Amino acid sequence: MSAPWQSLRARMPVAVSAVLVLIPLLVAIFGPFVPLKMKPGLPYESGTRLGTDGLGRDVLQLLLVGGRTALGMAVGAVVLAYLIGGTIGLVAASTRHRWVDEGLIRPLDVLLPLPSLLVISVVAVGWRASPLAITLAVALVNVPTVARLVRAAALDAASGPVVEALRMQRESWVAIQLGYVGRSVLGPVAADLGTRITLAVFLVASVNFLGLGLSPTAPDWAVSVSRNREGVLLQPWAVVAPALMLVAFTLGFNLLADRLVHRSRRTATELVDR
Amino acid sequence: GSGDSPAAAPKSGGRLRAVFAGGGAKEVLDPHLQSLFVDIARHKALYEKLVELGPDLKPVPRLATKWEADAQAATWRFTLRDVTFHDGKALTSQDVLYSLARIADPNAPERVAQSSLAALDLRRCKAIDRRTVELTLAAPNAEFPALLAGIGTQIVRDGFKNPAEPNGTGAFRYSSFEPGRSMVATRFDDYWDGPARIEELQILSADAEARANAVQGGQAEYANEMTATFARTAEAGRAVKIVAAKGSTTQAFVMKVDRPPFDNSDVRLAFKLLADRQRLVDVVLAGRGAVGNDLFGKGFQYYPADLPQRERDVDQAKALLKKAGLIGKEVEIFTSDASAGFVEAATLFAEQVAEAGVKLKVTTGSAQTYAKDLLTKGVIGSHRSGAMPIPQYITDRLLTKSPFNVTHWRRPAFDAAFAAAQVQTDEAAREAKYGVLQKTLRDEGGILAWGHPDFLVAISPKLQGVQAVPPNTLDSGRFDKVWLA
């Protein structure tokens, strides 16, 4: 086999996963700017393009508009969870004061057995149809786990001689945290991120599915899937198209995270006899 | 509707599983507490009322064989049917008086019929003999029999205390109950209207999707309250049949007539003119319903069918809005997903209003507190109403003292005219007076009733004898006349 072909084959999985992630992502970001107006029709018509949904709206147009909330809420929640939980974890791991560590981690331990379902349903019931509230709730339920994960990973790094050496060189706290500890945490974080984003996407989708989340007319992908599933036999695209978007995103993201984690770890499987 | 195969002779026996929308822990066995369709169906199987409502919401005799009022419609005499309770005791006047007293018990505020039967002066009610009872009203009311047909007015045995041991006169005997899941009842062989054909009745709770799956998968023979989309899908296959009661409930937008901009009747009219009712029906109700004419109860007794159908007129609406200075302004519409189609209708209506240059912003509130919130919050909101007699609707929602006056329609003249109609014992004269009142409402009121969705029930093709009637009427959710082929 020729070398270019081999390298192409080696890059295939990365390329495929990247494409899988990018399509929904680009649609989510730029979709709303695509000028595409169609006169509303009747429910579940299977005319041109992707037909209409249960409200007679153009499925293609909904698809373009619906990514923002679907991905935005999940990704936003995970980013937020990492911003809050990650900082707590880093601080708890790097502090030299036991009480700071305890003071940060113990309250989260209390939150840990709090069923995320309860938090989400309370928020969803109390602040119905507010994307912000749902994002915050999903972020909130993820904070304790993220904080513990980051803390454990950072503790490994922060208690090691490298940090001692950096302190011996009098590097600033921020430089140590960002330059070394943070980077050491990236490996476990990348591994975690894949599943966490998937779970967040589904948590948001489930909330919407159960009618606890966004307004039923929102063009959100998950809402579309859940709202139109009744009419899936009448006009499958209204369900299939947004579902494909969600699946492509989570699948691609996981595959990508997988590759990243794989890269960052040296393997020694060659020792295993096949 | 169904039951249209008279050739097939009714068969006896078998088990019928009927699925209704569930209410979880809210479901009750006490017949005086009901508020959900599933409770109503269960109680209907076990208990009966003095009076029931016919398909046009007109009172029909049930446990009372007949009734007559005095000239003022203040004192009513009901003759009871000769029936027995499940425990073998015969129905007496005392049972009726006990039941009414139980409903009115001030220590049990959750007894639902309490407010509708508030006019009853219990101290002056009495048993004339074993089978005649005289009921006296503090406020005379010619529609009193219809009130006795309302929700939560079942007749229980004298001394009935424990709702967990039901004892009624209904076609089925209680055997077990799990709130949120099921009630099982068996045929009552001594039922006065002829014993039921089915042997065992299970009334189950499940949400829409599970109901659809159950009836399609052959795990239930009857599924209540189905969606239009389901009906459309199901009709394509052969697994289930759809029984549709035409236009039995009402979907509306309600405008508060005492709050700007809807304190201006021009604006109210303009909004009524802006609604593309056909499109709302086509999209929100998936075509399964009739367009509304800004009045409650299309097809019910006293409905003024002669009033012209309001048509969309954007130009006239624009002119009215311009006069009111509302063009280019934003109005907030308060809705919630408390009921299917609310948000959808509001969203669609917002698009229609936008054509006249007014922005209607859709705000979604909490589903559980929506009914209460709508009374006080916002200027225009989503509203639906189940089937009930038109006078009762007016009493509940359109009088100064009405507990559910969502449009804030408070006009002494209207109240007085309605009161006058209520004491009118002559039905034709009453109908005429109601007609005038309803015309006023249609032209000036705050109710923009855009559609009357069909009430859809899915049944297994084996199930025969199911009537296409609105909910809250005698034949809806009634299982003693159906049979499994």
Place this chain on the structure above:
Amino acid sequence: MRSYAAQRAVLALAQLAVLSILVFVLTALLPGDAADMRFTETLTPDQVARLRSQLGLDEPAIERFTHWFGNVLTGDLGTSLISGGPVADIVKASVGATLVLTLATLTVVVPLAVLLGLVMGTRENGRLDRVITSITLALSAIPDFVIAVVLITLFSLKLGWLPATWVGGRLLTNPALLVLPVAVLLGRTVCLLSRQVRAGTINALNAEYVVQARRLGVPRRQLLLRHVLPNAAVPGVQELARTGDTLLGGVLVVEAIFAIPGFATALVDGVETRDVPVVQGLTLVLAAAALLINLAADLICNRLVPRTELLR
């Protein structure tokens, strides 16, 4: 060891106490109360107001909480504001179905995940690994409700092999009821778990002690079962403990679709109807279960690999 268990127990009790305050505050934040929930077309504002005072909902929140808390300490979970029945009964009635569902899922998931994880781990980046990874990932990337709709359409409505809902069914007489719900719950859990087992396997395979065992001539099967698996299981067990919560989210969807009268449904119903004692009771039980599971996971991990640190 004993002091460790005692420490954990005290911590758990404190957690439960704080948690119930938290739950109370959370539910108190919600608009409306249980009496408001009765406000439909049937009860008038006047009736609702009388109901409220009868339920004691017009008392100050602190008073209601201390009253409730005092009762819990004596083992009484109180009565439901909606049905009037004892909360303990509601908990009991709803726990069963969910427990059966979860246990059934786990009995399938755990062996399957271990098997898949081992297969993937031993063939890291081989074709089989990639195939299984892609399939499990793809499965886990499909939302529960989509899988449910597909399975029901296919196996119940089209083929008629399996019951589509629990409506009217009894688990005791019809165990087939479990098949579809478990199948729906399976996907994501298997994916999450098998990936942990895979990672654990890869780590263990690369560990010096496994390399050394192989050098000393331990055959492959024995190597995997006795040397790799216990170590590889550790992240799996920890993930399993964490999965509980995720699983519950899936259970809710499954309960809704299959009309299973379970725990998750009762919880969400409780929140929707502001039935605070029921929500409190359910959460308490759930949190206690979560704490127990975590403790068990820690102990199991410690048993599998003794040097795993107990606290932290």
Place this chain on the structure above:
Amino acid sequence: MKPLVEVRGLSAAAGTAVLVDGVDFKVWPGQVTALVGASGSGKTTSALALLGERGRGVRLSGEVAVDGVNLLRVEAPGARAASGGGVDLAAAAAIRGRVVAYMPQHPGSALNPARRIGTAIGELSKLHNHGVDGVVEALRAAQLPADRSTQRRFPHQFSGGQRQRIALAQALACRPKVLVLDEPSTGLDSITRLQLVSELRELTDRGLGILLLSHDLDLVRALAQDVVVLDAGRVIDAGGIDVLPAATKLQARPGTTGASTPLLQAMNLSAALRTRGRDPILQEVELAVPPGSCVGVVGRSGSGKTTLARCLAGLHERHTGRITLSDQPLPVLRKRSAEQARQVQYVWQEVRGSFDERRRVDDQVARTAERLRGVGPVEAKAEAVATLARLGVSAMVAARPPSQLSGGELQRAAIARALLARPEVLICDEITTALDEHGTALVVELLSELQGSGMALIWVSHDLGLVAAVADRVLVLEAGRVVEVGPPATVMAKPAHETTERLVRAARLGRSGVGLPAVDPGSRAPAVPEAVVPEEEPPPVLTSCADTRSEPQR
């Protein structure tokens, strides 16, 4: 007698690079064959070939006959590469454990943490001996107690030295004919090393053939009958122990008793693992370091040497007592001023762990000058490169990330990193363990030069010879307490404390005339009459790290 292992023309190649080139050696029953050579000369690669094992992408060729079976496939030149990298997998699988047992360089991590040692050893024993349980025998042979309670313990419940012996027991439980030991003495103190030697002697007496890979020439002298010297993958010499270079003699310094004012002083220093003094590991240590002097710290493994060093460096915070620098109290590192941080620098024992895997080594070294002395990045880099060059690490090597440096290079980079602070006090913790003779010489040379200009040194090492040669005073630690202090010559010649005496005696391993003690190492009675040392002359003590002729390949 037939050799157990016969290696002929063994070559290993990774791509175009040749790692091992035509190596021949034999292992005889009851004898020890030693492979010696600089780091990276191909010792491990050659030894692993006895198991049919090879690194990723490495191809083996030649002949490796183990017990008469050739493990390598003979391939026609130009034939398509087979999957086994030249190894006959079936043949290799058949000899692993049963014929050849390998003990890797860090045996501690070769024990499965999840398994009781009895079970683990039992498994191997049954596997290779048709179900016979030889656990007790194997444990005894490795000089471990063999009772049930010991067998039921997990690896983490043993000390490092015991773990090493458990690994040995595992290998022995297979009852192999050949035992391969890769660097068995790294990091052992002299007493433990001596115990190891006697254990191995006993095994060869029972007919076992041993292949010993080591840079520890004293160990090789003490054990081996055949020596094969490798350099850059080639055999450059072979024969008896006489092919080894003559032992270098380092002279112990008479030391100073100078009463000059101490620069760094520790008074009544105690340290503990947990808060409030629980689990003490260091007790009431007194230490004074005058400017320009060197204090050596020695002691058995686990005696608290590193802990003492870390207390002084301000890294071990759970300590009590007073530490002063120029009569000013010296707080823990966190609270030190920039100037104080600069003045006291520390070189880690675990060098590899103290470098950030993701940054270039020279950058990391240069940061010291930037942060502590405010030097600009460019000059700092130049300074770093110059210092590294003085220590024998080329700029090209230093430009790589730490994982691509050999242990010795990294150790020198760590020294450079500390020196760039121009410290007043440098604390060195085992800084020559990975260095060969040449490298050690470079380090010693630079440090003594700096000492001349006033820098004080604290030198922690298990290498008594080296410490004696560089230190002005020697401190002997035992179980966290100072048991002896004095000038090196006195401490080496007339050890006052029993521990010192045993350390000194054991360090003379492999010197001609020094026999092996036929003793239970735990017994307190000194059992080696030859160890009596002339009173007058300070005894020449060998460094345990002395090696070969070429630089490491990197």
